[in-house]
Amino acid sequence: MAFQLNNVVPWGRNMEEYKSMFLLNEEDMKKKIAGFGDGPASFNFEAHCLGCDITSYDPIYQFNKEELEKRIEDVRGTVMQQMSANMDNYIWTKIRDLNQLEQIRMDAMKLFLDDFEVGLLEQRYRYHELPNSLPVGDDYYDIGLSSHFLLLYTKLGFEFHVKSIGEMLRVCKEVRIFPIVDLDACQTDMISNVIDEFKKRYVVELKATNYQFQKNANKMLVIRK
């Protein structure tokens, strides 16, 4: 089925959040990085401004700036209502309250939107839908990231996750995924089964990160060749 923008809830994080979630240090930031399911995050733009080599892949990059802007505005209220109804599932220390959360997310998505057309021309934003194969060779990237996409949407199923992470591992020397819980903050059997599958062929580590907003979501999964 064709990818529908009205099935997506665009919600983007910023570079500081990506650096904390994925423990990206100065050495990492000098490497060739790909973000999968980066959507409207401002990581690509902010890191590009620092001279970093980041490519973001996402199916929403097939739509134009106006379409993305409209979808962000359309879902903004609903997302904030859901956050308000589920405040107990989150830790309000670094982000103090709902207003600050909305401001941080909207600021990140504005940076993305303002950069989107230039970034498309520069091929920093590339339309791609996992688990399809990517138009780059083996080990092309040093690090592949997935923030709040893989493992979070467990309903996509075991096969989808194994194929998607497998393709990321073909083109990246190392893959980092955050968080490793589902939308209810549980580490489900499906997530454990995916991890066990990759343990058969790769070096797999769970690392505590510097980022925790969703309760129980403070570890990233690292899979290396």
Ligand SMILES: C[S@@+](CC[C@H](N)C(=O)[O-])C[C@H]1O[C@@H](n2cnc3c(N)ncnc32)[C@H](O)[C@@H]1O
């Ligand atoms: C919750 S958002 C996370 C955005 C960003 N990574 C962040 O943390 O701020 C999930 C993203 O996954 C993308 N996505 C959905 N299906 C996908 C697929 N099959 N392959 C790659 N990305 C997908 C969506 O378009 C959306 O941008």
